[in-house]
Amino acid sequence: MDKNQMKDMHVEMGLDSENVIDSSSLDPLFEEAARIIVTMRSGFASLIQRRLSIGYDRAVRLMDQLEKAGIVGEAQGCKPREVKIQDENCLENLLVALRRITKISNIMTNEEAYKDIKKHVE
Numbered sequence: 484m485d486k487n488q489m490k491d492m493h494v495e496m497g498l499d500s501e502n503v504i505d506s507s508s509l510d511p512l513f514e515e516a517a518r519i520i521v522t523m524r525s526g527f528a529s530l531i532q533r534r535l536s537i538g539y540d541r542a543v544r545l546m547d548q549l550e551k552a553g554i555v556g557e558a559q560g561c562k563p564r565e566v567k568i569q570d571e572n573c574l575e576n577l578l579v580a581l582r583r584i585t586k587i588s589n590i591m592t593n594e595e596a597y598k599d600i601k602k603h604v605e
Contacts, residue, residue, distance in 0.1 A: 509548055509585075512537070514578055516545045517554050521574045526555040526564030552581060 510516070516531045523530060526549075532542035546564065549555045554577070556565035568574045 509581075510541070510545050512541075512545060513548055513552075516542075517549055517552070517568075517574055517578065518571065520549060520555060520566055521568050521571060524566050526566050552577065 512535055516535065519531060519534050520526055526546070528539065528542040528546045531537070531545055532539055535542070537545075546555065546558070550557060550564070554566070554568050554574070556567060558564060568577065
């Protein structure tokens with residue numbers, strides 16, 4: 484799936500088309516971090532750091548991924564980020580959509596690889 488197709492899917496989901504998230508490279512703790520932020524209604528990297536027992540750098544990277552996914556707003560210095568997702572149900576819907584994007588992206592990548600291999604074999 485190319486970047487334009489990813490942008491279109493993000494727009495359909497109501498996400499910022501400029502910050503296209505590569506859902507295939509999300510941190511393995513992304514969903515858990517998202518649930519913590521939405522449940523606690525607080526967008527602090529230190530909250531993720533403490534709850535998931537991870538380093539600060541990883542927590543900040545998770546917050547950046549959450550921002551690109553439209554779950555939290557931009558960093559505002561030492562203030563907490565705005566939590567844009569209203570409740571756990573809305574979050575689950577978003578996570579399902581992100582999983583679909585990953586699945587579609589993987590299928591497209593596999594199809595493109597197959598076509599490329601087939602070209603070289605013929």
